[in-house]
Amino acid sequence: MQQSAPIYLDHNAGAPLRETAREVMIEVLNDAGNASSVHAHGRKARGRIETAREQVARLCNARNRAVTFVSGGTEANMTALSPAWQDQGAPVYLDKLFRSAIEHPSVMTGGRFAVSDQVVIPVDSDGRVELGALELAVKDAGPSLISVMAANNETGVIQPLAEIGAIAERHGHFFHVDAVQAAGRMPIDLESWKADVLTVSAHKFGGPQGIGAVVVRSTARVPAPLMVGGGQENWRRGGTENVSAIAGFGIASKAALEESADTRHLSDMKAKLEAGLCAICPSTVIFGDKAERLSNTCCFAVPGIPAETALIAFDLDHISVSSGSACSSGKVSVSHVLTAMGVPEDLARCALRISMGWNTSGADIDRFLELWPKIVGRLNPQARHQAA
Template identity: 70%
Template sequence: MPRLSTPIYLDYNAGSPLRSGARDAMIEALNDTGNASSVHSNGRKARGRVEAARDSVARICGTSARSVTFVSGGTEANMTALSRIWQDGGNPVYLDKLFISAIEHPSVMTGGRFAVADKVIVPVDTDGIIQLDALKQAVEGAEPGLVSVMAANNETGVIQPLAEIGAIARDHGHFFHVDAVQAAGRMKIDMEDWQADAITLSAHKVGGPQGIGAVVTRSTSKSPAPLMIGGGQENWRRGGTENVAAITAFGNAAEAALLDLDSPLRLHDMKSRLESGLKSVCKDTVIFGERAERLGNTTCFAVRDIPAETALIALDLERVSVSSGSACSSGKVSVSHVLTAMDVDETMARCAIRISTGWNTRPEEIDAFLELWPAIVDRLNPEARSRAA
C-alpha cells in the first residue's frame, strides 16, 4: 500500500489549522509594542485591534461587541460560565444546582465552580440527544440553577435541541449556558432563539490560534462572576493583560468562519461521500448518531473488532491524522463517556474513530482516505471486509 505523498489532516474538531489571514494578523500584531490598557498611541493601537476582534467575534454570535469577554480558551470559558454566582441587573444571584447532559465536554463534566454534589447529570437517548422530559423533571421545582448543554457534540457532531432546552430553563427560572465551541463556523448561532444567557467559544476550532477563547453573554446586564480577578481588563470580567496578538487572530478567523456559513453544503457533501464510502467498504460500519441532526463536518464510526488505537496507528503510519474522540481527556485512547451515555456497548465503543473536516479540507483528501481504508480493514480484521456490500 503506497504511502501518501502529503499528509492528510482530518481532525478539525481537535484543532483547526491556522488560517493564513489569522496568521498574518497575528504576526502583524506581534510586531507592535503596546499594552491595550495603556493610553499612549501604542496602547491605543493595541486597544483598536482588540475591539475590532471583539466586534468580529460578536458577529459570529449575533450579539453586541460589549457582550464578548476574551479568555485563554474553551476550558477557561466554560469554567467562567459554570459559576455559582451570576450578576443579573447589578444584583448577585446564587445558583443552587448545575444541570448538564451526560455527553458534555470534559471541562463541563467536571462541574466548573459547582461542587460535585450539586451537579445533576441528565441522560441522553441512543442518538445522543438530551432527554427533554428528564431535563424538565430535573429542573421542575428546583431552586434557580444553571443548565449547561453543548450545541453540538465534539465526538459525534450531534446537534442538541437548544431552543427547546432554553425554553425549559427559562420557564423554570434557570440560567442557560451553551458550549458552542464546536458549533462556531459550522452552524448558525442564535442566542435569542436558544434563549442562552451565555455561550462559550474557542478560537482554534475556527482556524484561529490556540490559547484564546471567549465568553459571550446575551445581555450585558446578566453575566457570570469573573474567574480571573485582577485589573479592570475586559470590562472587569477577566483580569490579566489581553493577549492582543491572539485576540487579533481570533477576530480574523471569526470573520472567515462567518463566510464559511454561506456554503454549508461543501462539508455536508464530503460527509455524505465519506459515510457512503465507509459503508461500501464494510456494510456493518456503525455511524454513531446517524439518525440525528449532525454537524456537516463530523463522522464518528466503528467497525467491530478493529480497535481504535490500532486503526489510529495504522492510519498515522500512512500520514493520515484522525482521532478516537475528544482530544481533551488524557491523550490516550479510552472508552468514550459520550458513547457510553448513548448505550453503545464497550467493545464497539473501543472501536470508535472520529473524522472531522474543516475550512481547508478538500474532497480529494476524503477520496484518499477511502482508498487507504479497505487495506487497513483487511489487515486488521479480514472478516469485516467479507461482509462488504
Template identity: 75%
Template sequence: MSRRSEPVYLDHNAGAPMRPDVRDAMITVLQDAGNASSVHTHGRKARGRIEEAREAVARLCGAKTRAVTFVSGGTEANMTALAPAWQDQGTPFYLDKLFRSAVEHPSVVTGGRFPAIDQAVVPVDSHGVVDLGALEDLIKDAAPSLISVMAANNETGVIEPLSDIAALAAKYSHFFHVDAVQAAGRMPIDIEAWGADVITLSAHKFGGPQGMGAVVVRSTARVPAPLMVGGGQENWRRGGTENVSAIAGFGIAAKAVLEDAADTSHFSALREKLEDGLRTVCPETVIFGEGTDRLVNTVCFAVPGIAAETALIAFDLERVSVSSGSACSSGKVSVSHVLTAMGVDEDTARGALRISMGWDTGTQEIERFLEVWPKIVDRLNPEARNKAA
C-alpha cells in the first residue's frame, strides 16, 4: 500500500492518537502490581508514578504540584469545577450563580452542579469571542459567583480574552473557571497569567490516554467540593482507587507537550497551506473565526451548497477522517450551538467541517486532504469550484 493511500487522521480536537512513549509507559505500569494507597514497596512505587505525573501536569499549567487533582476526563473535570459549593481551608462557602459563555463545550453547557435557575449565558460576537460588556452587565450586581469560559473553542479554535475576563471577575469578586481541554499542546497554559481560579484538562487531546483528566486550582486552600467522595485519594478531592497507568501516561504526554512548545511554527505553516488550498478550490469558502486569534491547529470552514454530513461520508470513503464539529455531538445531525451563537445562518452552519491537526500531523496529511477535497466538491457542488484553479 502506498503512503498516499494510507488513512489520514485530521480530528485531533476530538482525540489525538496516543504517543508511542505514552503507550510504552502505560504498558510498563500495567505489568506492575500495587495500590498507590498501600505503604509497601509496590504501593510506594505506584504512588511515586502518580506524583511524578502530578508534577509534570502542574508544570504544564504553571501551577503548584498539590494543585492538581486527577479525574476520569474532561467532562468529570468540568463537573467537579462547576460547583456552587467550595471549600476554603476546609471551611465550606457557596457561589451564587454560574455565568458561562454561549459557545462552551456541552459538558459546561449543562451547568455542572448548578441548577438551571442559577445559570446565565454570556453572548459572543460574530467571531465567537465573549462580549465583555455583556459579561460585565450580567455580573456587576451579582453575589460572588462562578464565570466559566473556555480557553479556546473546540469547534472553531477561537481563543478567548482570558486575562480581560479574569480582570472583570476580580473586579466584582467572582471566581473564574477556564476549560483548557483544547488549549493543551496548542497554546501556552498559565493559570497565574490567566487569572483563573480553576482550570480543567483532558489527556487524550494531546496524545495521552482516554479517560484521564485533571482539575487544577490556583490556590490549594480554595477548592471545589468533591464530586466523587469516598476515600482520601487525591488529597480527599476525588475518591476512588487511582488509575496509575493512565495517570503515568498523562504525565508523559504533559512532558512531551512542554518539549514541543518550543516550536509550533509548523502548525502555522500547515494552517496557512490548508486555508490557501481551500480558497483555491472554492473562493466562497467561509472560515469561521477568521480575523481573530485562533488555535494554529484548527480550521472550521463551510462551502455553500455542501452539507457536512454528506462531505464526511465522502471523506471517509477516501480514508480521510475529519469532523463536522465536536466529537460529543458528531453522531447527531444538528446545527452547532457554537455557530448559532456566532450568528451563522442555518444553511451555512449545516455545512461546517473541522480540520484539527496534532503532534503527528505533517505536510503529507494536508496535501492528501487538498488532493481529495476538489474531487468531493466536484461531486457534491461543482458550481462552487474555482474553474480557473
C-alpha cells in the first residue's frame, strides 16, 4: 500500500522554508565578507542586509531605519520589554509592565521587568483583552509599558490593537505589540495601533529560523539594547550580523506581504475545515469563534478525546498538527491561553490546533477531514453522536 505524502498543518509553530529564501541563503553562504568591512566583499554583504531591511520594513509598514535585526522572536521580545528607553534623546524609565494573560512565554516572563513590576490583564471568553480592566489598571500608573500580542498563537484571535494603543496614548504609556503570529497573515499598522515597538520572527511565514526583528514606530523612541558590543544595527544590537538568515528573512517577507494582501484561500480552507469538524462531531468546540481570528488558525476540541492521543494518531498517519497544551520535559500542562479564557481543564486538555500557511492546499484539509472521523471512531465513538 502506497504511503500518503506527509502533511504539515503546524505553521504557527514554524513554517517550512520557502524555496526562494533557501536559494538566496545558499547564495549568500557562498560569499565571503563581514558587513562591517569597507572592502567590496563587505559592501556586498551590507547591501544584502539593507535590501532585507527594506523588505521587512515594507511587511511591517515601517521605515527602513526602524528595523533592527535580532536572533528571533524571543530576543526581539526581550529587547522590547525593557524598563529603560530613550525618548527624544532623553532616558526614560518605565514603572510597570502591563501584559495580557494570554501572551507568548517570552512575554509572560516579563523580559527585563522585575516580577513585582508586572501586572496581568484578563481576557474575555473569546480571548480578547478586557479593555475596561486594562484602562482601570493603567490610569493611575506612572509611565509604563503595555504589551499585547497582535494575534494569539493558539487560537488565532486578533486583539483590538487600535483601542489598546489609544488607551496607552491617553495615559502616557508605551505600547509593544508582539506580531510574531500576525506578520504576513494580516495588515500591520504601527501608526493606527499607536504601537511604539513591534516584534516579528522570520520562521513563522517561511523564512529561516533564528532571525527576527524589532521594529519601532519612531527611531527617536527606542528600548535600551539587550545585546551590546559593536556598533552593528545602528548601535541597537551588537554582534556580527547573520547575513544569510537576514537575506532569507527579507525574501520571505516580500512573499508574505504579497500573500497577506489576499487571504481568501486560507479563509476558505478554514471555513471548510471548521464546517467539516462540526459535521463530523456536533460536540466540537471551536475556541474564539465569536472573535475576529487569523485566516490560517483553528483551535478546537472534542470532549472526551485527549489532545496528546489524537496527536499521536495523526502523526502515525503522517499529518503534523499541534496541541493547545504546552509540553515541557515530557509533562503536558493545560494551555494558559485557554485557562485565561475560562475553558474547563478537561476540555482544554482536548484542544488541537490546525495552522495553515504558504504551502497548504485544499487537498491537505480534505485528507485531514477524511482521517478525523476514523480517529474519533477509535478514540471515542460516542463523540460523533453527541450534541454540542
